[in-house]
Amino acid sequence: PVKAAAKTSTSATQTTATVDKAQVKAFKEQVEKHLRTTIGTSPVKASKLAWWQAVVATVNEDIFGRLTDTQQTHAKNDTRAVHYLSAEFLMGRLTINNLTNLEKFDVAREALKEFGLDINEICEEEPDMALxxxxLGRLAACFMDSLATCNYPCVGYGIHYENGLFRQEIRAGKQVERPDSWREYGCPWEACRPESVQNIPLGGYVEKQTAPDGSQCSVWHPSSMIKGVPWDIPVVGYRGSSVAILRLWESRSTEQFNWDVFNAGGYVDAQAEKSLAETISKVLYPNDSTEAGKELRLTQQYFFCACSLRDILRRYKRSHHNDFSEFAAKIAIQLNDTHPTIAIPELMRLLIDEEGLSYDQAWDITSKTFNYTNHTLLPEALEKWPVYIFEKLLPRHLELIYEINFRFLNGPVEAKWPGNNEIKSRLSIIEEGEVRKVRMANLCVITSEHVNGVAKIHSKLVKENLFPDYAQLWPNKFCNVTNGVTPRRWILSCNRGLAELYNDVAGKDWPLDLDKCEVLKKYADKKEYQDRFMKIKHDNKVALAKTIKELTGVEVDPNAMFDVQVKRLHEYKRQHLNLLYIMSLYKSLLEDPDQDIVPQVFIFGAKAAPAYTLAKDIIFAINAVGEKINNDLRIKGKLKVVFLPNYRVSLAEKIIPAADISEQISTAGYEASGTSNMKFSMNGALTLGTMDGANIEIVEQAGIENNFIFGLSVDEVLELKPRYNPWDYYNADHDLKAVVDWLDSDFFTPGQPGALSSIKTSLLNNGDPFLVLADFASYKEAHQRAQKLFKDKAKWARAAMINSATMGIFSSDRSIRDYAENIWTLRSQIVKK
Ligand code: 475
Structure with a gap:
């Protein structure tokens, strides 16, 4: 049984809108019906989990009908559809979002209230889908929301990982990884589709055969078969427009396969082989922006691409039989980074080996079907697979890659640069060396119609610095689509107070046309609206302060400035620059405890890849410094530092609406775009950041004067890098030297001297690859500007409102329309009921 909800629950998510009584009654009846007949319990004894399941069952009644309508419409119209291939979809929780998109949130809230329940508490029962x-993964999730909302024919394809990204615990200040079995007790949103199971061959060898006409052909004899089981997750467009499908593949062992092994080696071996097949979709690799380089990872990539392509072909053949002339006109495939690149040779193989097309026919289709999005310039993230792994797992695919490479180098490359072997070795898909490797990005660029970066500056660097030779060969292949985020999740669902304000000033359609929010600019100088805007922010901060207390035990004052940096932990994102600044602020407070500074709360959230030692050391340092500062009575609570454990989508939804300052401080040229920067601005935080990624486009919209920009530009970084010496900055700046040396003491880690030294080592002895010391002075100065403005409540409110009002172009609907018009040539379809 669940106790009645407290009257004053999180006020930040309360709305005052009047709700239709009849709808509330109907919703209540449905929930109660599902509680009894689907879940098998009753209102008096149901747990919160059971209530949540009953709510989901109720919502699903709505969703599945619309799903059928959507699929029938698209099948009948038979226009081009996009297939978004991504190794990651970071969906988070779906309940509040689905209710919001169906415009049922208020109804559900009232219905649950009548049962004595708080909707937010009930929805806390849902585990995040942290796939x-x-x-990159969250972008794919926002794109699914926009594809559905904008009514584009589409399917998202990915992997049904049994374990999502690890759950992070902090023990004695250190990150500990725990498994995330998000569907241990089942996920009520997903539907298994046994009728669409696929069998995927793997391993073995290739036999050369001579056809009766004398031509050579290759026959692949795989050594094993893996079964791919599809799980469908419906994605509801806003106002129920259409329902898109996210299809995730789970690996199983095939019966045939088991049977053979059973005959050959007995039951135990058969079981071992079974677990091998099931291992493929067991875990998500927890590496962000770094290469995993493991055989299993390539197997995962191949597995989901092979399943997805068979699914696409099956659906195509249903209406076009064995005539492939229309294939590229009907099918667009988007590769979300290089992770699904293996889909390219797999499509070639299916068309040639299984459908009997010629190489030229297959290439013509393939090269008109694929497009590739690049998400990072970091060299360690550019995937390269050793040729020997391909020989073992995918021998026929390797043969096709060689063929693609041969024709490319002897065709267009030879024509443009006759006899130039240096250029050929740079452009080749194969990297020569002790271990020969397949460069997946090169295969993507050679095959794709379009290659795009994810923000203007990034797309420019992709074209000019990453692929300059390809850009000479095909200048028109390269384009930009600046990222976006869905305003349904990132304003309407997570910041109800702000959503209501927009309803009042911009009308109710702003979630479908975020440019409408620009009217708020007109009210940015009006005291009444400033007060309302800042009251919403304050309420969100009160709610976050409560969460901080629950998760960390630290008390923070909602009147303090909330300065937030939440994102994966990586040196290039420079959480340690933030930390050095906090240390210098603390030092100056110790020197003069009575100085008049704005009280500040520094909030961090970040997971580190388990093998990334320095990143884990930085997490430990943030916790150690926080522990000391939070308990130092001398500074009178003017400064607090909190590290929120297990940062994830559902925590972001609580943090972002409560931020005053958004820290976006990557070394210029390294953050491809960033997307939390957009979410923060929409929710009225001011950006303290570098001219990097989409920050540049954010200040283009909101005005540089309404944000705090600092640091070296991309050009300055490129210029400084070759002659950079961090010692120069260390020796020239007393304050900087003092805080860097502080890391070597045991001040923050009593009894453990040197526990934070690895950070100092990276900054001085290892050359400070991300120019932390070079940007320190400028960063400090930007913080001083922020503090000054925060003291002037009216000016701050004005700047915050202008930021929020001018983020229209960062709706993912705009990104998706860009892709649809310039890359996919898709037409939006009205779904008939
Ligand atoms: C960029 N993830 C952001 C965002 O475009 C950008 C890499 C390898 C393996 C698994 N995951 C990854 C990324 O590279 C990634 O998330 N990149 C990010 O993509 C969306 O906004 O700047 O760092």
Whole structure:
């Protein structure tokens, strides 16, 4: 049984809108019906989990009908559809979002209230679907929301990981990884589709055969078969427009396969082989922006691409039989980074080996079907697979890759640069060396119609610095689509107070046309609206302060400035620059405890890849410094530092609406775009950041004067890097020297001297690869500007409102329309009921 909800629950999510009584009654009846007949319990004894399941069952009644309508419409119209291939979809929780998109949130809230329940508490029962690492995975999730909302024919394809990204615990200040079995007790949103199971061959060898006409052909004899079981997750468009499908593949062993092994080696071996097959979709690799380089990872990539392509072909053949002339006109495939690149040779193989097309026919289709999005310039993230792994797992695919490479180097490359072997070795898909490797990005660029980066500056760097030779060959292949985020999740669902304000000033359609929010600019100088805007922010901060207390035990004052940096932990994102600044602020407070500074709360959230030692050391340092500062009575609570454990989508939804300052402080040129920067601005935080990624476009919209920009530009970084010496900065700046040396003492880690030294080592002895010391002075100065403005409540409110009002172009609907018009050539379809 669940006790009645407290009257004053999180006020930040309360709305005052009047709700239709009849709808509330109907919703209540449905929930109670499902509680009894689907879940098998009753209102008096139901647990919160049971109530949540009953709510989901109720919502699903709505969703599945609309799903059928959507699929029938798209099948009938038979226009081009996009297939978004991504190794990651970071969906988070779905209940509040689905209720919001069906415009049932208020109804559900009232209905649950009549049962004595708080909707937010009930929705806390839902585990996050953490099937992604960070930005790239969350982008895919926002794109699904926009594809559905904008009514584009589409399917998202990915992996049904049994374990999502690890759950992070903090013990004695250190990150500990725990498994995340998000569907241990089942996930009520997903539906298994046994009728669409696929069998995927793997391993073995290739036999050369001579056809009756004398031509050579290759026959692949795989050594094993893996079964791919599809799980469908419906994605509801806003106002129920259409329902898109996210299809995730789970690996199983095939009966045939088991049977053979059983005959050959007996039951135990058969079981071992079974677990091998099931291992493929067991875990998500927890590496963000770094290469995993493991055989299992390539197997995962191949497995989900092979399943997805068979699914696409099956559906195509249903209406076009064996005539492939229309294939590229009907099918667009988007590769979300290089992770699904193996889909390219797999499509070639299916068309040639299984459908009997010629190489030229297959290439013509393949090269008109694929497009590739690049998400990072970091060299360690560019996937390269040793040729010997391909020989073992995918021998026929390797043969096709060689063929693609041969024709490319002897065709377009030879024509443009006759006899130039240096250029050929740079452009080749194969990297020569002690261990020969397949460069997946090169295969993507050679095959794709379009290659895009994810923010203007990033797309420019992709074209000019990452692929300059390809850009000479095909200048028009390269384009930009600046990222976006869905305003349904990132304003309407997570910041009800702000959503109501927009309803009042911009009308109710702003979630479908975020440019409408710009009217708020007109009210940015009006005291009444400033007060309302800042009251919403304050309420959100009160709610976050409560969460901080629950999760860390630290008390923070909602009147203090909330300065937030939440994102994966990586040196290039420079959480340690933030930490050095906090240390210098603390030092100056110790020197003069009575100085008049704005009280500040520094809030961090970040997971580190388990093998990334320095990243884990930085997490430990943040916790150690926080522990000391939070308990130092001398500074009178003017400064607090909190590290919120297990940062994930559902925590972001609580943190972002409560931020005053958004820290976006990557070394210029390294953050491809960033997407939390957009979410923060929409929710009225001011950006303290570098001219990097989409920060540049954010201040283009909101005005540089309404944000705090600092640091070296991309050009300055490129210029400084070759002659950079961190010691120069260390020796020239007393304050900087003092805080860097502080890391070597045991001040923050009593009894453990040197526990934070690895950070100092990376900054001085290892050359400070991300120019932390070079940007320190400028960063400090930007913080001083922020403090000054925060003291002027009216000016701050004005700047915050202008930021929020001008983020229209960062709706993922705009990104998706860009892709649809410039890359996919899709037409939006009205779904008939
Ligand atoms: C960029 N993830 C952000 C975001 O475009 C950008 C890499 C390898 C393996 C698994 N995951 C990854 C990324 O590379 C990634 O998340 N990149 C991010 O993509 C969306 O906004 O700047 O760092």
């Amino acid at each position: 992604g690492n960070g930005g």
